[in-house]
Amino acid sequence: MLSELRRLVGADQVLTAKEDLIPYSFDGTAALQQLPECVVFARSTEQVVGVLKLAGQARTPVVTRGSGTGLSGGSLPSPGSLVLGLAKMDKVLELDRANLTLLAEAGATTQAIADAASAAGLFYPPDPGSLKISTIGGNVAENSGGLRGLKYGVTRNYVMGLEVVLPEGEVLWTGNKCVKDAAGYSLRDLFIGSEGTLGVITKVLLKLIPKPAAQKTLLATFPQMDQAAQTVSDIIAAQIIPCTLEFLDRTTIQCVEDFARVGLPLDCEALLLMETDGHPGAVAEEAAQMERIARQNGATEVRVAKDDAEAARLATARRSALSALARVSPTTILEDATVPRSELARMIRFVAAVAAKYQLRIGTFGHMGDGNLHPTFLTDERNAEEMHRVEQAFQEIFTEAIRLGGTITGEHGIGVSKKSFLPRFAGDAQMRVMRELRRALDPRGILNPGKMFDA
Amino acid sequence: MTPPVSHLKGLDYAVVQQCMHCGLCLPTCPTYDATKVERHSPRGRIALLRALADDRMELTRTFAEEMYFCLGCLACMTACPAGVNYAELFEHARAEAESSGLLRSPRRNLIRAFAIRWLFMDLGRLRFVGRLLRLYQQLGLQTLVRRSGALRLLPRRLRELEALTPDIQPRFSAELIAPVTPALGPRRYRVALLTGCAQDLIFSDVNRDTAEVLARNGCEVITPPKQLCCGSLHAHNGEWALAQELARKQIEQFPPDQFDAIISNAGGCGSHLKHYHKLLAADPVYRDRAALWDRKVKDIHEWLMEIGVQPPARPAPLQVVTYHESCHLAHGQKITAQPRQLLRLIPNLRLVELPESTWCCGSAGIYNIVQPEMANQLLERKLRHIQSTGAAIVANGNSGCLLQLINGAKQKNLPVRVVHPVTLLAEAYRR
Numbered sequence: 001m002l003s004e005l006r007r008l009v010g011a012d013q014v015l016t017a018k019e020d021l022i023p024y025s026f027d028g029t030a031a032l033q034q035l036p037e038c039v040v041f042a043r044s045t046e047q048v049v050g051v052l053k054l055a056g057q058a059r060t061p062v063v064t065r066g067s068g069t070g071l072s073g074g075s076l077p078s079p080g081s082l083v084l085g086l087a088k089m090d091k092v093l094e095l096d097r098a099n100l101t102l103l104a105e106a107g108a109t110t111q112a113i114a115d116a117a118s119a120a121g122l123f124y125p126p127d128p129g130s131l132k133i134s135t136i137g138g139n140v141a142e143n144s145g146g147l148r149g150l151k152y153g154v155t156r157n158y159v160m161g162l163e164v165v166l167p168e169g170e171v172l173w174t175g176n177k178c179v180k181d182a183a184g185y186s187l188r189d190l191f192i193g194s195e196g197t198l199g200v201i202t203k204v205l206l207k208l209i210p211k212p213a214a215q216k217t218l219l220a221t222f223p224q225m226d227q228a229a230q231t232v233s234d235i236i237a238a239q240i241i242p243c244t245l246e247f248l249d250r251t252t253i254q255c256v257e258d259f260a261r262v263g264l265p266l267d268c269e270a271l272l273l274m275e276t277d278g279h280p281g282a283v284a285e286e287a288a289q290m291e292r293i294a295r296q297n298g299a300t301e302v303r304v305a306k307d308d309a310e311a312a313r314l315a316t317a318r319r320s321a322l323s324a325l326a327r328v329s330p331t332t333i334l335e336d337a338t339v340p341r342s343e344l345a346r347m348i349r350f351v352a353a354v355a356a357k358y359q360l361r362i363g364t365f366g367h368m369g370d371g372n373l374h375p376t377f378l379t380d381e382r383n384a385e386e387m388h389r390v391e392q393a394f395q396e397i398f399t400e401a402i403r404l405g406g407t408i409t410g411e412h413g414i415g416v417s418k419k420s421f422l423p424r425f426a427g428d429a430q431m432r433v434m435r436e437l438r439r440a441l442d443p444r445g446i447l448n449p450g451k452m453f454d455a
Numbered sequence: 456m457t458p459p460v461s462h463l464k465g466l467d468y469a470v471v472q473q474c475m476h477c478g479l480c481l482p483t484c485p486t487y488d489a490t491k492v493e494r495h496s497p498r499g500r501i502a503l504l505r506a507l508a509d510d511r512m513e514l515t516r517t518f519a520e521e522m523y524f525c526l527g528c529l530a531c532m533t534a535c536p537a538g539v540n541y542a543e544l545f546e547h548a549r550a551e552a553e554s555s556g557l558l559r560s561p562r563r564n565l566i567r568a569f570a571i572r573w574l575f576m577d578l579g580r581l582r583f584v585g586r587l588l589r590l591y592q593q594l595g596l597q598t599l600v601r602r603s604g605a606l607r608l609l610p611r612r613l614r615e616l617e618a619l620t621p622d623i624q625p626r627f628s629a630e631l632i633a634p635v636t637p638a639l640g641p642r643r644y645r646v647a648l649l650t651g652c653a654q655d656l657i658f659s660d661v662n663r664d665t666a667e668v669l670a671r672n673g674c675e676v677i678t679p680p681k682q683l684c685c686g687s688l689h690a691h692n693g694e695w696a697l698a699q700e701l702a703r704k705q706i707e708q709f710p711p712d713q714f715d716a717i718i719s720n721a722g723g724c725g726s727h728l729k730h731y732h733k734l735l736a737a738d739p740v741y742r743d744r745a746a747l748w749d750r751k752v753k754d755i756h757e758w759l760m761e762i763g764v765q766p767p768a769r770p771a772p773l774q775v776v777t778y779h780e781s782c783h784l785a786h787g788q789k790i791t792a793q794p795r796q797l798l799r800l801i802p803n804l805r806l807v808e809l810p811e812s813t814w815c816c817g818s819a820g821i822y823n824i825v826q827p828e829m830a831n832q833l834l835e836r837k838l839r840h841i842q843s844t845g846a847a848i849v850a851n852g853n854s855g856c857l858l859q860l861i862n863g864a865k866q867k868n869l870p871v872r873v874v875h876p877v878t879l880l881a882e883a884y885r886r
Contacts, residue, residue: 015492015494017517018512018515019494019503019512019515019517019518019521020492020493020494022499022502022503022506022511022512023493023494023496023498023499023500023502023503024493025502026476026502027476028475028476028477028478030475041491067478067481068476068478068493069477069478085491087491088491090491109482111482130477130478130479132479132482133478133479133481133482134478255536256536258538259535259536259537259538260536320479320536321536322475322477322536323475323477323479323535323536323537324536324537324538326473326474326475326477326536326537326538327473327536327537327538330469330472330473331472331475332475
C-alpha cells in the first residue's frame with residue numbers, strides 16, 4: 001500500500017520514519033499517545049479520494065488531522081492507522097461579497113479565514129482558543145466554540161455547505177449559498193461535529209456577517225467566585241447578551257499573567273472579561289450597564305480597555321489560559337462540562353468541592369456566559385495514584401453536569417477522553433441511531449475507529 | 456572508548472514535560488510554516504526529545520539533522536504560554552548530537568575544527584584571517600577573481616559561500632575606540648563594552664558608535680582592545696565545554712562587580728551572555744560571579760532606555776526607517792519596545808512598522824551557511840516585507856541579521872541602507 005500511496009501523493013508526502021511518526025502520535029490532549037503506521041499529506045480532494053480507496057482496500061484505519069490541536073483525542077492516531085494530514089490543503093478559495101460567504105479548503109487556519117473576512121469588512125465570529133493554527137476542517141469536525149459563543153454561537157452556526165469524501169471514496173456536496181434550504185435531510189449538520197468518523201471534510205462554505213461597528217472590553221475583579229457568577233446571571237437576566245463573558249479563577253489568573261503580562265490583578269478570586277460589540281450607542285449603553293451590575297455584585301475594580309489593541313491583548317491572554325496552566329504542573333487535564341446558565345453558580349461550587357474532596361489542584365476558567373466551564377486539574381501523569389483521583393473527580397463532575405441538565409462536552413468533543421461517558425449521557429435510543437448511521441456511512445469501519453463510540 | 460556524556464539525560468525531565476503540545480508554537484515557527492511537517496516544529500522536536508528521554512527512540516542521524524534544521528530563533532518561546540525553555544532543550548540537543556558523532560564527516564569535522572575550535576576561540580587568529588580577507592578585497596583581488604570566472608572552478612557550495620563573505624572594516628574596534636572613553640560631562644555610570652568577534656571585524660564602526668553614544672549619555676566606557684567571542688557560536692553548535700571556557704574568560708576580563716553594566720550591541724550575543732549562570736551552574740568557582748554577570752549584561756537599547764537618553768537636538772533631514780527585530784533580541788531577550796523608542800528619539804525620523812518584524816531573516820548565527828536553502832527562503836520573505844514598507848533604511852540590532860540583510864539587498868539590488876539603530880543615533884548626535 002505504501003508504494004501506491006507514494007505514487008498517488010508523491011514520495012515526500014508519505015512519512016514512515018520513526019522520527020516523523022513520533023510528532024504525530026498525539027494531538028493537543030494531555031496524556032494520550034499512539035504511534036500511527038504512516039502519515040500521508042493530501043493536497044487535493046482527488047488525493048483524499050485515492051487515499052481512502054487504498055485504505056479501504058487494505059482495511060487500514062484512517063485518522064484525519066488538521067493541526068492536531070484538539071482537546072479530546074479526536075485526531076489521536078488509532079492503532080495501526082494512517083494519519084491523513086490536510087494541513088497543506090490550506091487555501092481560502094473564494095470570498096463572495098454578494099452572498100457574504102467564504103469557501104475554503106479544510107486545512108485553512110481559522111485565523112486565515114478570520115483575516116480574509118476582516119479584509120473584506122466582514123466577520124467570522126467563532127474563535128476557539130487555538131484559532132491561530134487550528135484548521136477550519138477540524139473546527140467543523142469538532143463543532144468548536146470559543147469566546148464569542150454566547151452571542152454568536154459556534155462553528156455549526158456558520159457552516160452553509162461542505163464537501164465531504166465518504167469512506168468508500170465518493171465525493172459528496174451538502175448545503176449551498178442559500179439562506180433557506182428545505183430539501184431533504186440536512187446532511188451538512190450530520191457531518192458537523194462528527195469527529196472524523198463519517199467522512200473526510202475537504203471544503204467548507206462559511207457564512208460571514210457584517211463586522212460590528214464598535215466594541216468595548218471590560219475587566220471586572222471580584223473577591224469571591226460567587227460574585228462573578230452572580231454578575232453573569234444578572235447580566236443575562238437583564239437581557240443583555242454581550243459578545244463575551246469569560247471568567248478566570250485565581251490560579252488561572254496567576255499563570256496567565258506570568259505569561260502574558262497584561263496587568264491582570266493578582267489579589268482577587270475571580271476575573272470577568274466582558275466584551276460587548278455592535279452599534280456604538282448600544283455598546284456604550286451595555287458596557288455601562290454591565291459595569292453597574294458588576295459593581296452591585298461586589299466587583300472591586302472594573303477596568304475598561306483603552307483601545308482595540310488592549311482588548312485584543314486581553315482576549316489573547318484569556319485564550320492562553322489552558323496552556324499557561326501548564327506552568328505550574330507537568331500535566332494539565334481539562335474538561336468542558338457545560339450546564340444551563342441558571343445552574344452556573346451551583347456547578348462552580350460543586351467543582352471546587354470535588355477538587356477539595358479528592359485533594360486535587362485545580363484551575364478553573366471558561367465561558368461563563370454560555371455555561372461552558374473548563375475545570376483543569378493540575379497533576380502529573382506519572383503519578384498513577386493521583387491520576388486515578390483525577391478520574392474519579394471527573395466522574396463526579398460529569399454526573400453532576402448531566403443531573404443539572406447540562407452536557408459532558410460543550411466544545412471539545414467526545415474523542416477518546418469522554419467516550420466512556422457518552423452512552424450514559426446520550427441514552428440507548430440515541431446511541432443506537434448513531435451506531436446505525438455510522439455503519440451505514442462507513443460499513444468497513446475505517447474512519448477514526450475507537451473514537452466517540454465503538455461502532 | 457568511554458561513552459559520550461549524555462546531555463539530554465542530564466536535563467531535568469520537567470523541562471520536556473512542560474510542553475503540553477497545545478500547538479500554539481506552530482504558527483510562529485518558520486520551519487513548520489515552510490514545510491507543514493510536525494517534525495520541523497517546536498512541539499515535534501520536543502516530542503522527539505521526550506521520546507529520547509523515555510527510551511522510546513534511539514539517537515539517530517535524522518534527529519541530529521533535525522536539530523540543525525531548527526533555526527534556534529526562539530519565536531516559539533515567545534508564543535509558548537506554558538513557558539517551555541526551548542532554548543535550553545535546543546542547546547542540549549545539539550550538544551547531544553555532536554557528542555554522538557552521528558553527523559561526523561571529514562569535511563564537516565575539518566570546518567568545525569577550524570572555525571569553531573580554532574578561529575573563534577582567539578581574537579588574534581580571527582583578526583589575522585580578517586586582515587587577509589581585507590587584503591583580498593582591497594587589492595581588487597576579489598573583484599578580479601569574481602570577474603575572471605575562476606570561482607566557477609569551485610564547488611557550488613563554496614561559490615555560494617564566497618558570495619557571503621562580508622566586507623571587512625579597514626580598522627578594527629581597538630583602532631577606533633580607546634581603552635577608556637571618558638563620559639561626556641559628569642560621569643553617571645561605568646560600563647564595559649563588549650566588541651565581539653565577527654562584530655569586531657565587520658561592524659567595528661557600530662562598536663565605535665556604541666561607545667560614542669554611551670559616552671554622550673554619561674557613561675565612562677571601558678573597552679579592552681583584545682576581547683573574546685562570547686561563546687554563543689559554541690553553545691549553539693554543541694560545543695559546551697568551549698562555551699564554558701569562553702564564559703569563564705569573559706568573567707575574568709570583565710569582573711561584573713566593577714561595572715554598572717556590561718554592554719552588548721548584538722542581539723544574538725546578548726541573549727547568550729545573559730545566561731552564563733546556567734552555563735556555569737556546576738562550577739563552584741564561577742557560579743556566583745556568573746549570576747552577577749547575568750544581571751549586569753545589558754543590551755545597548757535596553758541600557759540606554761533604562762538610564763534615559765538625551766535626545767539629539769540638531770535638525771535633520773527626513774529619514775524613513777523600518778525596524779527588523781533580531782530573534783534573539785526580541786524572543787531571546789524580550790527587548791522589542793526599546794529599539795523603537797530609541798529610533799523615535801531621532802529628530803525627523805519616521806518609523807514605519809515592518810510586517811512580520813519578529814520573523815527570522817534566516818541569518819540565525821551560521822544557519823545561512825549550513826542551511827542555505829531555508830535561509831534564502833526566509834531572506835526573500837524578509838526583503839519583500841522591507842520593500843512593502845517603502846522605507847529607505849532598515850534598522851536592526853544584531854550583526855548576523857545586518858550581514859544577512861546587506862547581502863540580500865546587494866544580491867537583489869535594493870536601494871536600502873541596513874544599519875544598527877545606535878549608528879543612526881550616533882549620526883544624529885554628530886550633526
